[in-house]
Amino acid sequence: MQTKSRIDIIATFLFLCIATLGISCVYSATSEFGVFSLFEGRSGKQMMFLGIAIFIGLVFFLLNSNFFELFSWPIYGAIMLLLVAVLFVGSDINGARSWIKIGSFSLQPSEFAKYGTAFAVSALLSTIGFSFSKKADIVKLLLVILLPMGLIILQGDTGSALVFASFILVFYREGLSPLLLVLGISIIAIFVITLIYGSLIFSVAMIVLLGVVFAFTYTNKKILLPSIIIAVLTILLSLSVQFLFDNVLQEHQKKRIQVTLNLIEDNQGAGYNVNQSKIAIGSGGWSGKGFLNGSHTKGNFIPEQTTDFIFCTIGEEGGWLLSSGTILLFVLLILRLYHMANRAKKKYKRVFIFSLASILFFHLTINVGMTIGIMPVIGIPLPFISYGGSSILSFTVFMFTALKMDASRDEDLTSEY
Amino acid sequence: MNFRFRSYYIYVAVVFIGLIYILRLLEIQVLDDKYSLIAEKISLRKQTIYPQRGLILDRNKKLMVYNEPVYDLMLSVPIKLQDIDTSEFCRLIEIERTEFDKRLEKAKKTAYHGKAIFTKNVSNIIFARLQERLYEYKGFFFEIRQDRNYKYNSSSHVLGYLGEITRNDLESQQESYYEQGDFMGKNGIEKFYEEYLRGEKGESYFYVDKFGVNKGIYKEGKLDVDPKDGNNLFLSLDIDLQQYGEGLLDNKMGSVVALDPKTGEILALISSPFFDPANFNIQNRSKHYADALMDPTKPMFNRAVSAPYPPGSTFKPIMALIGLQDGAIYPETHFGCPGYYRLGRRIIKCHGHTFNTSLERSIASSCNTYYCNTFKAMMQSDKYANTEAAYNSWRNYLESFGLGQELGVDVSGEFKGWLKDASFYDRMHGKGSWNYSRIISLSFGQGELGMTPIQMANVAAIIANRGHYYTPHVVHRIEGVNEIPEKYRVKHRTMISPTTFDPVIRGMLLVNESGTAAGVSIKGINIAGKTGTVQNPHGKNHAAYMAFAPAENPRIAIAVIVEEAGYGATWAAPIANLMIEHYLKPDSVEGSSRSYLETRLREANLIPEKFIRKSVTSLNAD
Known part of the structure; x- marks a missing residue:
């Protein structure tokens, strides 16, 4: 049996392509016609963080392949402590208390929380005897997930908290009943239908549907009762969604959702970002306006264009070829990571790599989706591309941890399912 | 599992x-x-680069009109004024805060092509002050355009002025050259030769950021177009002669038109009073426009081409020519004049002169009787079936002189004058029930006849040329263009044959030798002229005069009208003769009589009391 560490060339190559693209985009979005070079400003910082992260990642390759498994809980604990600390010593940026200032560098623990949680989830799921049918295990799992989520919501960064929803994919892969997924999708559907048509119309529709079901199955009481229960539950949910939307959500959150659902057009207010973002991407055409030539990018029309809206620069300067190419790179990387997860011999590694792939999938879906106007504006970065030290550092380290685990898969003897 | x-x-x-x-x-x-x-x-953003408008010079290449930049303070659209110290900005451009808000609102409403005008025609001082601090006020920028300025306070009626394009002009333009806010010639030469003067606008494309700040050239300037400067225009005016005439007409209402009969070029075209063209450029117009409009002496009215005057006795040479050509009289025809012409119970007065009048003497001494007889002979000629036919023939002769129609000059506001159809008299007297006696005053230039000064000058040119004319024009040469418009190069012939002119010209020469204008004749120049004193039902008579010189080789033809001045010989003839001398002999030593004449004319104030403007307070009291 071969025991040499072999890094996965395909995943590494895809990662490097995306990271290089990221640096060019940050450079383009910040450069003022060559006022400063690639190595200064944000693109310079981006390179520095990428360098540091890759260095750390390479150091991982010197470690024992069981290192992470042994230190899963301490890593998770340390990051949870940071999340608590940020609530007390953090500084506010854009209304969220998510940053800890260390000298000139601001650390964003919520970015590292995904990484830490992936360790805890992997450790928990690979515990011998863990089962989704055991209530105690479910409670533990919920605690592991909800703790960082809750702390991040307390910071005022709902977007980053939502990312933890991507672990549902991991659980599903590991045996969680698909009912939960179906339920989740149904809830989202009810939410959207209620917001578009109102809870009243929804309720009437459900009652009519119930009537139809009743008309065809009135002899079969086994179907009737669950139907009534489902109808009542969905109507109650719809009413509460309406209530939630009207009374609980904050104005800007409501507007973001309404803009995404095309319920209102507000190109100067809540919809400004998305509108400008669509204009920038849409004006790219087939092959874009050329590197450093994006007029919308240069004109600073899009807020957060180096971070959450970095995809605009890709779309504008690289056109459809580069933007769909970028999506293709991500899709290939994610599929490759899922493949790597599935070939792992240890459940721990499989869950961990699967978590990374699912988190990347979630980020890609939400981030790109919002820039092209089919997802609400949720402020999360595009991995490896958006500017931000914490984001680059955490995702790259996450990536290298996964690469390391995959590379040492041959050392693992057992193969668990 | x-x-x-x-x-x-x-x-x-x-x-x-x-x-x-x-x-x-x-x-x-x-x-x-x-x-x-x-x-x-x-x-x-597209920035329009305005070309230099063509300069305007006189026939001797003296610069008359040149360009001066004006600065418009613009706003980039969409308007995003953030972090602007509004009160400091208001202080810099010297407006109140409320005015700032008002202009901002207006700018929002009038935005086009990504920009809006915030303040038009900012003064040079404010421009200089704001320009160096403009970076503090993102979204504001200046657009520089060319306004006109003038070397001479003269010739305003010929030059015309620029103005901002109107919505109508904008919508009716065929080539979509103009944009809202552009300047264009509105009047005079500026309008007639707009196409040559304006040049071609250039364009430069650049990117702006969300504050409207220039972020660099679009596609390395591939789409940019360099502006083409306008063609310079040389006028046929002689600015010395023009100004000399304007001086003589000072404090008078009237007009002078001087032509070069050989070419139809206008040497001087004066309508008095006139306005200072500098007061009517883009920057100053608003301050002076209402004032000029309200002035009862009508300085904006171009009398030289717009005002029809009965020609009075200056018409007699034309009547003589028609009579000769039509066979009503011969060069040898004499009529007896007892000092009046009797028409049934009516009497048409004449002036004291010898009883037996020849054609030449009738012109020199301006005999009404001679022309009443001539006119009667023509109207009752056997050639014609009836008076109407005779009248129509007479009218045709006049039309061939360019009367009763627009000549087509390149001066704004041209009027065709008055020359009635026979049907006019049918309506007045009943068809077939009028004869020569009803219209006999036409024979000596009174009645339903009106000639503009330029038509009168053109008649002088026709006589000088012995029967032909070129349409009068002020364009002498357009730089970069080989020829002036064709219509100014076409020879128009009258219905009078060249030989017919000799006796009439001899008579006109006598006017200055021993006739009505003998007192103001110029030594050494043979001037053929004819005075006129035009009856004016509203006040004193208008003084009129037409002439050309030198008679042997005419180089200048001229017509002068001085409104409500009195005798043509007293006021109009000396002005014309002085101008003829000024033009033909600019270096002649001024004799004492001449300088006396000049002073008398310059100092005379002939504007009637009723036209002296009321003070503003009394106007308000009204």
């Missing part, structure tokens, strides 16, 4: 999302060009 298969559902989901996004990108980036258009509208 092995859940590996569930991974495949997730693979499918990943590919599905990727595909959806790639298709969505295809839709907004490739299939829908709406976003490209919006992006250009938002971030691409």
Whole structure:
């Protein structure tokens, strides 16, 4: 049996392509016609963080392949402590208390929380005897997930908290009943239908549907009762969604959702970002306006264009070829990571790599989706591309941890399912 | 239990999302060009580079009109004024805060092509002050355009002025050259030769950021177009002669038109009073426009081409020519004049002169009787079936002189004058029930006859040329263009044959030798002229005079009208004769009589009391 560490060339190559693209985009979005070079400003910082992260990642390759498994809980604990600390010593940026200032560098623990949680989830799921049918295990799992989520919501960064929803994919892969997924999708559907048509119309529709079901199955009481229960539950949910939307959500959150659902057009207010973002991407055409030539990018029309809206620069300067190419790179990387997860011999590694792939999938879906106007504006970065030290550092380290685990898969003897 | 298969559902989901996004990108980036258009509208700005408008010079290459920059303070649209110290900005451009808000509102409403005018025609001082601090006020920028300025306070009626394009002009233009806010010739030469003077605008494209700050040239200037400066225009005016005439007409209402009979070029075209052209450029117009409009002496009214005057006795040479040509009289024809012409119980008075009048003497001494007889002979000639036919023939002769119609000069406001159809007299007296006696005053230039000064000058030119004329024009040469417009190079012939002119010209020479203008004749120049004193039912008589000189080789033809001045010989003839001398002998030593004449004319104030403007307070009291 071969025991040499072999890094996965395909995943590494895809990662490097995306990271290089990221640096060019940050450079383009910040450069003022060559006022400063690639190595200064944000693109310079981006390179520095990428360098540091890759260095750390390479150091991982010197470690024992069981290192992470042994230190899963301490890593998770340390990051949870940071999340608590940020609530007390953090500084506010854009209304969220998510940053800890260390000298000139601001650390964003919520970015590292995904990484830490992936360790805890992997450790928990690979515990011998863990089962989704055991209530105690479910409670533990919920605690592991909800703790960082809750702390991040307390910071005022709902977007980053939502990312933890991507672990549902991991659980599903590991045996969680698909009912939960179906339920989740149904809830989202009810939410959207209620917001578009109102809870009243929804309720009437459900009652009519119930009537139809009743008309065809009135002899079969086994179907009737669950139907009534489902109808009542969905109507109650719809009413509460309406209530939630009207009374609980904050104005800007409501507007973001309404803009995404095309319920209102507000190109100067809540919809400004998305509108400008669509204009920038849409004006790219087939092959874009050329590197450093994006007029919308240069004109600073899009807020957060180096971070959450970095995809605009890709779309504008690289056109459809580069933007769909970028999506293709991500899709290939994610599929490759899922493949790597599935070939792992240890459940721990499989869950961990699967978590990374699912988190990347979630980020890609939400981030790109919002820039092209089919997802609400949720402020999360595009991995490896958006500017931000914490984001680059955490995702790259996450990536290298996964690469390391995959590379040492041959050392693992057992193969668990 | 092995859940590996569930991974495949997730693979499918990943590919599905990727595909959806790639298709969505295809839709907004490739299939829908709406976003490209919006992006250009938002971030691409076109700056118009205005060319230098062509200069205007006189026939001797003396500069008359040149350009002067004006600065418009513009706002970039969409208007995003952030972090602007508004009170400091208001202080810099010297307006109140409320005015600032008002202008901002207006700018929002009038925005076009990504920009809006905030303040038009900012003064040089404010421009200099604001320019160096403009970076503090993102979104504001200056647009520089060319206004006119003038070397001479003269010739305003010929030059005309520029103005901002109106909505009407904008919508009716055929070549879509102009944009809102552009200047164009509104009047005079500026309007007639707009096409040559304006040049071609240039364009420069650049990107702006969300504050409207220039972020660099679009596509390395590939789309940029350099402006082409306008063609310089040389006028046929002689600015010395023009100003000399304007001086003589000072404090008078009237007009002088001087032509070069050989070419039809206008040497001087004066309508008095006139306005200072510098007061009517873009920057100053608003301050002076209402004032000029309200002035009862009508300085904006171009009498030289717009005002019809009965020609009075200056018409007699024309009547003589028609009579000769038509066979009503011969060069040897004499009529007896007892000092009046009897028409039934009516009497038409004449002036004291010898009883037996020849054609030449009738012109020299301006005999009414001679022309009443001539006119009667023509109207009752056997050649014609009736008076109407005779009248129509007479009218045809006049039309061949360019009367009763617009000549087509390149001076704004031309009027065709008055020359009635026979039907006019039919309506007045009943068809067939009028004869020569009803219209006999036409024979000596009174009645339903009106000639503009330029028509009168053209008649002088026709006589000087012995029967032909070129349409009068002020364009002498357009730089970069070989020829002036064709219509100014076409020879128009009258219905009078060249030999017919000799006796009439001899008579006109006598006017200055021993006739009505003998007292103001110029030594050494043979001037053929004819005075006129035009009856004016509203006040004193208008003084009129037409002439050309030198008679042997005419180089100048001239007509003068001085309103409500009195005798033509007293006021109009000396002005014309002095101008003829000034033009033909600019270096002649001024004799004492001449300088006396000049002083008398310059100092005379002949504007009637009723036209002296009331003070503003009394106007308000009204």
